[in-house]
Each structure stands twice: as structure tokens, then as C-alpha cells.
Amino acid sequence: MPSLGADMDSGTLLEWRVAPGDRVTRGQIVALVDTDKAEIEIECWQAGVVERLIAEVGQKLPVGAPLAWLREESEAVSTAKPATPALAVAPAATGVRPVRPVFASPRAPDARPPAPPPSRPRVAVGESRRVHASPLARRLAKERGLDLASLAGSGPGGAVIAADVQRAAAAEPPAERVLAVAASVAPTEAAAAPRDRREGMRRAIAASMAKSKREIPHYYLETSIDCGHALEWLRARNESRPVSERVLPVALLLAATAKALRRAPELNGFFLDGAFRPGSGVHLGVAVSLRGGGLVAPALRDADLRSLDELMAGLRELTQRAREGRLRSSEFSDATLTVTSLGDLGVDRVFPVIYPPQVAIVGFGRIAEAPWAERGMLAVRPVVRCTLAADHRVSDGMRGARFLAELARLLARPEEL
Amino acid sequence: MTREEIRSLVLRELGRIAPEADLSALPESAPLRDELEIDSMDLLNFATAIHEALGVDIPEADYERIASLRGCVEYLAARLAR
Numbered sequence: 168m169p170s171l172g173a174d175m176d177s178g179t180l181l182e183w184r185v186a187p188g189d190r191v192t193r194g195q196i197v198a199l200v201d202t203d204k205a206e207i208e209i210e211c212w213q214a215g216v217v218e219r220l221i222a223e224v225g226q227k228l229p230v231g232a233p234l235a236w237l238r239e240e241s242e243a244v245s246t247a248k249p250a251t252p253a254l255a256v257a258p259a260a261t262g263v264r265p266v267r268p269v270f271a272s273p274r275a276p277d278a279r280p281p282a283p284p285p286s287r288p289r290v291a292v293g294e295s296r297r298v299h300a301s302p303l304a305r306r307l308a309k310e311r312g313l314d315l316a317s318l319a320g321s322g323p324g325g326a327v328i329a330a331d332v333q334r335a336a337a338a339e340p341p342a343e344r345v346l347a348v349a350a351s352v353a354p355t356e357a358a359a360a361p362r363d364r365r366e367g368m369r370r371a372i373a374a375s376m377a378k379s380k381r382e383i384p385h386y387y388l389e390t391s392i393d394c395g396h397a398l399e400w401l402r403a404r405n406e407s408r409p410v411s412e413r414v415l416p417v418a419l420l421l422a423a424t425a426k427a428l429r430r431a432p433e434l435n436g437f438f439l440d441g442a443f444r445p446g447s448g449v450h451l452g453v454a455v456s457l458r459g460g461g462l463v464a465p466a467l468r469d470a471d472l473r474s475l476d477e478l479m480a481g482l483r484e485l486t487q488r489a490r491e492g493r494l495r496s497s498e499f500s501d502a503t504l505t506v507t508s509l510g511d512l513g514v515d516r517v518f519p520v521i522y523p524p525q526v527a528i529v530g531f532g533r534i535a536e537a538p539w540a541e542r543g544m545l546a547v548r549p550v551v552r553c554t555l556a557a558d559h560r561v562s563d564g565m566r567g568a569r570f571l572a573e574l575a576r577l578l579a580r581p582e583e584l
Numbered sequence: 585m586t587r588e589e590i591r592s593l594v595l596r597e598l599g600r601i602a603p604e605a606d607l608s609a610l611p612e613s614a615p616l617r618d619e620l621e622i623d624s625m626d627l628l629n630f631a632t633a634i635h636e637a638l639g640v641d642i643p644e645a646d647y648e649r650i651a652s653l654r655g656c657v658e659y660l661a662a663r664l665a666r
Binding site: 402405406409410411413415416417458459482483486487511512 | 602603604621623624625628629631632635641642643644645
């Protein structure tokens with residue numbers, strides 16, 4: 168179960184899109200998972216053959232729990248049967264790898280973790296965080312409203328097996344049990360009602376923003392940028408194009424941000440386990456507000472390498488899917504810096520809050536006419552106020568100031584974006 | 585195409601952009617941007633949908649003329665009559 172944001176600690180499997188024996192490619196969508204925020208398509212990060220599905224549809228799993236076993240193409244089919252299925256711990260002798268590192272990394276969204284050294288027992292990472300129990304035991308415990316951690320396991324390695332749950336259930340007062348069963352029925356019907364979804368999203372945003380304000384020492388910088396030339400250039404460009412190929416000013420802002428980030432690596436990446444890890448590319452999180460409340464900030468990958476038209480097409484497609492609730496797992500975890508643009512709502516400037524584990528966020532207010540003094544002359548120009556909030560544990564104001572200056576310089580030359 | 589047909593087409597496309605809105609209660613001359621919380625991306629998608637449905641390509645310079653439901657219907661009727 169990949170982490171799809173610092174605010175996620177579990178997810179419910181809604182659907183498998185693959186079956187044992189299926190060959191999967193890198194980036195292929197293998198499952199659909201429900202989180203507080205949205206239904207998310209889970210991508211596989213490595214090619215191989217699905218050996219076995221561990222998670223069951225409807226099952227709620229903590230981040231880090233294995234979803235399936237994946238066999239690499241080069242590996243021989245394991246003859247030892249995936250031994251202790253109850254434990255999701257593969258014996259060292261088989262060529263089976265734990266799938267968690269393969270599907271997605273829970274803490275460092277950008278870094279694909281290396282395979283564990285072969286000499287070590289191949290224990291699925293994240294196991295320590297959860298109780299060892301068989302899938303059947305889990306289901307039974309959930310149905311009966313029992314906490315797995317409170318049960319004594321009699322299975323291999325102390326794992327909780329079905330018999331343990333049944334024993335414990337028999338010891339429970341019957342009335343309470345009936346209540347617990349009734350209470351557990353509704354939430355297991357996986358597709359959350361819109362109201363639940365809104366509340367879930369509110370909780371997720373609350374957790375992530377509270378963490379940010381609690382832990383990240385933000386510093387803020389702002390610069391005003393004259394967009395006159397950029398807008399004029401864009402207007403003329405759009406005039407000669409059909410509506411489907413027009414580019415919005417926000418795409419220019421994103422393009423300039425992405426290219427400026429190339430020269431500001433300290434603003435582009437993650438702060439994890441007490442250290443900064445630069446992003447492996449410039450993947451811009453684009454804050455998309457959802458109708459009915461809440462927001463998501465899926466990643467536009469390699470935004471600095473895209474042409475303006477490609478960026479616009481990507482933005483359109485991403486916004487569309489975000490609003491339809493059809494985002495992919497990588498889009499939730501890959502963003503190396505988020506951009507929020509609230510200009511459409513008429514605000515002059517944004518004081519954004521960093522989305523952890525990212526280390527900076529860029530905000531744009533509306534582009535509005537303002538008095539502009541230059542070379543001793545006063546003029547009226549379309550001006551945008553661009554703010555940067557950055558993590559002082561990773562960078563200093565000097566670096567942030569240089570980044571904003573570079574962004575302004577790029578916006579003055581839109582032809583080069 | 586009659587005004588009534590244009591109007592129902594406009595309402596259909598607005599409904600795709602703002603599925604939660606009660607379009608039957610939409611005031612004729614109020615700004616759509618405020619009534620339906622339409623942002624620039626929504627507007628672009630709306631213009632694209634109109635282009636596909638009616639073949640009318642609304643230039644950016646004309647966006648202010650389609651700001652309300654009534655304005656939008658009038659504008660499209662005029663463009664189609666050309």
C-alpha cells in the first residue's frame with residue numbers, strides 16, 4: 168500500500184486490475200484504492216509477473232503493507248510455494264521479492280528504493296508496523312470488531328490466525344458482538360458517499376497542513392512581476408489558434424516556475440527523516456480545487472522539459488481527471504514542489520503552506536493592472552504577485568530570492584518558455 | 585437553430601462543468617463566473633465544447649460577451665446567424 172501523501176496512513180483496496188500470472192509493465196495500473204481523499208489508480212513501478220495477490224478487495228491496509236507478490240522476469244518461478252502466506256514474509260530461499268518496494272515507496276515518494284540485499288531475509292518492509300495475521304484472520308477480526316493487536320497469535324511466528332480470532336470472538340459478550348458487526352458493515356462498502364469523502368478530505372488536509380505548520384519553519388518572500396509582455400505575446404499567439412489549442416496564462420506561470428526550479432535544487436524535493444532529498448526531476452504539484460470543497464495537488468511530471476503546449480495539454484488533462492476523481496498513485500506522491508494559483512478568485516496574493524514532505528510552495532495571485540514604475544516612468548501594467556514559502560531547514564532567503572528573480576526573468580521572455 | 589435550442593445546449597455544457605449546480609435557478613443575467621464558480625480552465629473547456637457542438641470558435645476577446653447566460657445565448661445566436 169503506497170503512501171499517496173504525508174497525510175495518508177491507510178487505504179482500502181477497491182479493485183484488482185490484474186490477476187496472478189499477468190505480466191505487468193512499469194507504470195501499468197494494477198489496482199484501484201480508496202483513500203480519504205479520492206479513489207486512486209495504483210501503478211506498478213517494476214515490470215514482472217504477478218505471482219500472487221495478497222490484499223483482498225474491501226480490505227483496509229496500512230501504508231507499507233504488501234498488496235501482492237511480483238516476480239521479476241529474470242527470476243525463476245518459485246517452486247517453494249510462497250510459503251507462509253499468513254505472514255506475507257517470503258522465505259529467503261525463494262526468488263520472490265516483497266512487493267511493497269516494487270509498487271511504491273511509502274516515505275520517499277521520489278526515490279525508488281533499492282531491492283533489499285539478497286543475504287537478508289526478505290521481510291516485506293512495513294511489517295513491523297502491523298500485526299502479523301492471515302488475511303482470513305484479518306477479515307474475521309474486522310467483521311467481529313476485534314482489534315488484532317489485542318489477540319494472542321498461535322500461527323507461525325506468533326501470527327494471528329483465523330482460529331485465534333474465532334476463539335476470542337467466542338469469549339466476547341454476544342450483544343456487543345452484534346453491534347460491532349452492524350457497525351462494521353457500512354464502512355466496508357467501499358465507495359464512500361460524497362459527504363464522507365468531503366469529511367475525509369477535510370481530515371486529510373487538516374492532518375497534512377497541521378504537520379506542515381507544526382514542523383516546517385516557513386520563510387516567505389514575495390515579488391511583483393510585470394506580465395505585460397507575456398500576456399500580449401500569449402494573446403497574439405492564442406488569436407491565431409483554435410480554442411482547443413489555446414494556452415492559459417497559468418501555463419506560462421507554471422512553465423516559468425518549472426524552468427526556474429532547475430537552478431534552485433534546494434527548493435525542489437523532499438525533507439525526509441531529518442534530511443533533504445533533492446527531487447529526481449521537476450514535477451510540479453498543481454493545486455486543483457474541487458467542486459464541493461477540498462483540493463488535490465497532483466503532479467505534472469517533468470514540467471521543466473515540456474514545451475508550453477505540452478504543459479498546457481498536461482494541465483488540462485490533469486485538472487479534468489482530478490475533478491473526476493481519476494488520479495494515479497504517482498501523481499499523488501511525485502510532486503517535488505507545489506504551485507497554487509488563486510488568481511481566478513480575485514485575490515492579490517497567496518501566503519501558501521508547504522505540502523509536506525515538500526520543501527517549498529509557490530503561490531500566484533491574480534494578474535491585475537497596477538501602477539508600475541520603471542526607469543523613472545510610471546505606467547499601468549498587468550502585474551502578478553508571486554510568493555514563495557520555503558523550508559528554512561533546507562534553504563535560506565538568499566536562495567529563495569534568486570529563484571524568484573529567475574522566475575521573473577523567465578516570464579519577461581515568454582518566447583523562450 | 586432557435587434561441588431555445590441554443591439555450592438548452594449552453595445549459596447542458598454548463599451542467600457538465602458544474603454538475604452540482606441547480607441550473608433551473610440560474611439567473612439570466614448574473615455573471616456565470618460567480619454563479620457557478622467557473623475558473624479560467626472551466627471557461628476554456630466550455631468554449632471548446634461550444635466549438636465542438638456548434639462550430640463557433642469564441643475568441644478570447646469575446647469572453648466578456650458570454651459572461652452571463654443571456655449574453656451567451658445572444659452572442660451565439662448572432663454568431664450563428666452570420
